[in-house]
Amino acid sequence: MHTGLTRRENLTGWAFTAPALVLLGLFMIYPILWSLYMSFMTGKGMNFKFGGFANIYRLTQDPIFLHALGNTLTFLAIQVPIMIILALVFAVALNNPRLRGRAVLRTAIFLPCVTSLVVYSVLFKSMFADDGVVNDALLFLHIISEPIPWMNDPFWAKVLIILAITWRWTGYNMVFYLAALQNIDPSIYEQARIDGVPARARFFKITIPMLRHVILFTTVLSTIGTLQLFDEVNTITASQGQGGRPADATLTLSLYIYNLTFRFMPSFGYAATISWVIVILVGLLSWAQFRLAREK
Amino acid sequence: MSVTLKSLRKAYGAAEVIKGVDLEITPGEFCVFVGPSGCGKSTLLRMIAGLEEITGGDLVIGGKRMNEVDAAHRGIAMVFQSYALYPHMTVRENMGFALKFAGDNPGTIAKKVDAAAATLGLTKLMDRKPKDLSGGQRQRVAIGRAIVRNPKVFLFDEPLSNLDAELRVHMRIEIARLHQELKTTIIYVTHDQVEAMTLADKIVVLRDGRVEQVGAPLTLYDDPDNIFVAGFIGSPKMxxxxxxxxxxxxxxxxxxxxxxxxxxxxxxxxxxxxxxxxxxxxxxxxxxxxxxxxxxxxxxxxxxxxxxxxxxxxxxxxxxxxxxxxxxxxxxxxxxxxxxxxxxxxxxxxxxxx
Missing domain, CATH: 2.40.50.140 (Nucleic acid-binding proteins)
Incomplete structure (x- = not known):
């Protein structure tokens, strides 16, 4: 029933949310819808006309797009599992009350994700230069006989990007696992000790299943993050303002969108189409991950 | 199986929490540790379980010194106050989990689990997860998980504290019945003197890490050694x-x-x-x-x-x-x-x- 009072309360409520809604509509919903409309447009710069599925056809014929897609999926397939496993291992280790200096280690592992992007990129560029500290150290330890061309070899450039984003985001994921671990009733592990459950089984049969929801959450987040990978490939493996080096070995979908929009002759429609490709990939992969993690 | 404590001590750094406890629990006995919170009763139980290190003295279970023996090999099973059920496993999996690591084959595990489930009236709940069970049912699963291991000594750490008053009385009777059936040694910790009086063959009253008096419930009621025991045992209070x-x-x-x-x-x-x-x-x-x-x-x-x-x-x-x-x-x-x-x-x- 709508009395005068509830209507007034309703109006007040809408009035309070209105500024946020206007901003959301203007800067989120409108651009999203506009980009969907744009993805059906062809043409250069502001000169565009309706092209139907022309952009989608162009995708299938565009070797650079396919290359960027391959790179992005490679980063995803290799980096996300490594990072998730590493974050889990760190979290379990740091949750052990017998470990000394837990607080310091926890902070140290978490810090990279709040470090300034520019600072970290500059540091990585210098560390991984041909004569940088990383190569120097590896040479000194006789692990390698000549410097690794981190920036100039397509394979090593990918490795470098994977190292960089793993370094930056592992601690972020670890914090989720730590929070989840700290919510587990310690009696459960005491019960497991009395039950004679070996350490391996404690990890795989108790810890991992109990963290399943958090693992799913972080996997979906990391998948989305990696599909949108842009920062590192536009800074660390970039020179003279062009990212994705060498020879587009680290070109990602996001970087390609950026290039299409701001570096090449602007092709807004086609760039919008690629951004929708990312949206669809995110949707599909998240859906698949939710299905995989579903309780039987 | 008998349990013997010989001047058992526990200290965290300089703070001594168990100050030399001597106790003899005979096979099949239902022994209750009772005392106000902070008296060390749970710590003492956890020392027997192998969850807390023993600082001094001897713990002997079934004639064997157990001070350094791993919790899994002491022949004990424990029921926790929080039940400590594995939340991602069904009742059946919870009850059979420990047996997998004891080397039993799936057939034997199923037989043991079904037998325990029948004793505790859990047969219809076997495929449920802990979150779909009531407090009393969870408690029964925790007890069932202890029974299947066929331990020599059962340890209960305030098992009824999380239940409402009515259920507590009900479970108290079930535990008494279970002890009559299994005739296994039980060590039971509670702060509730009514639980102690009704369940125990032998009550151990603890205060500040020391034993105040040991005896049968009515002995402690009729013939307390000191004011503390006299005031603690009996309701309403002396x-x-x-x-x-x-x-x-x-x-x-x-x-x-x-x-x-x-x-x-x-x-x-x-x-x-x-x-x-x-x-x-x-x-x-x-x-x-x-x-x-x-x-x-x-x-x-x-x-x-x-x-x-x-x-x-x-x-x-x-x-x-x-x-x-x-x-x-x-x-x-x-x-x-x-x-x-x-x-x-x-x-x-x-x-x-x-």
Whole structure:
């Protein structure tokens, strides 16, 4: 029933949310819808006309797009599992009350994700230069006989990007696992000790299943993050303002969108189409991950 | 299987929490550790379980010293206050999980789990997860998980504290029945003296990491060694009155002008505490007190009257528990009589004067 009072309360409520809604509509919903409309447009710069599925056809014929897609999926397939496993291992280790200096280690592992992007990129560029500290150290330890061309070899450039984003985001994921671990009733592990459950089984049969929801959450987040990978490939493996080096070995979908929009002759429609490709990939992969993690 | 503690100690750094406990638990005995919170009863249980290291003394289970033996190999099973069920496993998986690591084959596991489930009435719940069970059902699963391992000693750590009052009484009876069936040694920790009284063959009253008294429930009730045990065991609590020996009688300090006959020889002028259980006022006797009723609690079968001496307004009122007390009213004068032999006397140090 709508009395005068509830209507007034309703109006007040809408009035309070209105500024946020206007901003959301203007800067989120409108651009999203506009980009969907744009993805059906062809043409250069502001000169565009309706092209139907022309952009989608162009995708299938565009070797650079396919290359960027391959790179992005490679980063995803290799980096996300490594990072998730590493974050889990760190979290379990740091949750052990017998470990000394837990607080310091926890902070140290978490810090990279709040470090300034520019600072970290500059540091990585210098560390991984041909004569940088990383190569120097590896040479000194006789692990390698000549410097690794981190920036100039397509394979090593990918490795470098994977190292960089793993370094930056592992601690972020670890914090989720730590929070989840700290919510587990310690009696459960005491019960497991009395039950004679070996350490391996404690990890795989108790810890991992109990963290399943958090693992799913972080996997979906990391998948989305990696599909949108842009920062590192536009800074660390970039020179003279062009990212994705060498020879587009680290070109990602996001970087390609950026290039299409701001570096090449602007092709807004086609760039919008690629951004929708990312949206669809995110949707599909998240859906698949939710299905995989579903309780039987 | 017998359990023996020989001057068992536990210290965290300089803080000693278990200060030398000696105890002999005979095979098949139901032993209850009881005491106020912080008395060390749970710590003592966890030391027996192997979850806390033992700082000093010996722990012997079934004739074997167990101080350094891993928790998994002590032949014990434990039921936790929080139940500690594995939340991602069904009831069946929870109950069979430990057996997998004990080397049993799936057929044997299923047989043992089904047998325990039948004993505890869990058969219909086997495929549910803990979150779909009520508190009492979870408790039963935790007990079932302990039973399937066929332990030599069961350890219970405040297993009924998370249940509501009605369920607590129900589970208490189930645990008693289970002990009659299995005849396994049980060590049970509780802060609830009613649980201790109703379940135990032997009660161990602990305070500040020390044993205050060990004995059968009624022994502790009738013949406590000190004021602490006398006050802790029994509900409603024992009444304590300060008194002085004067002219061969007990002059009550709290009830000026009133005296009680002295049933044992004590030096003139000694200060004592007289302990009177609320239920001794039921029968006639040669001792009497003149009181005024302040509050009456009618429980149906029994009546609790809280009464004071006329002039006295300070201090605790005396609790009087009587069966024929439906006509008692607040403000009424009450003359209670009792057998003076049932009054317990405690010295200034709190120890019983015998």
């Amino acid at each position: 009444n304590f009155l300060k008194a002085r020996v004067q002219n061969g009688q007990l002059a009550l300090v709290d009830l000026p002008g009133q005296t009680l006959p002295l049933t044992q020889s004590l030096p003139e002028g000694s200060e004592v505490t007289v302990g009177l259980r609320p239920d001794i006022f039921k029968r006639g006797g040669t001792a009497h007190l003149d009181l005024t009723i302040e509050i009456v609690e009618q429980l149906g079968a029994e009546t609790y009257a809280y009464a004071r001496a006329g002039a006295d307004i300070d201090g605790q009122p005396l609790t009087i528990a009587v069966t024929e007390g439906r006509d008692l009213r607040p403000g009424q004068a009450l003359k209670v009589t009792f057998d003076p032999a049932r009054a317990l006397l405690f010295g200034k140090d709190g120890q019983r004067l015998r």
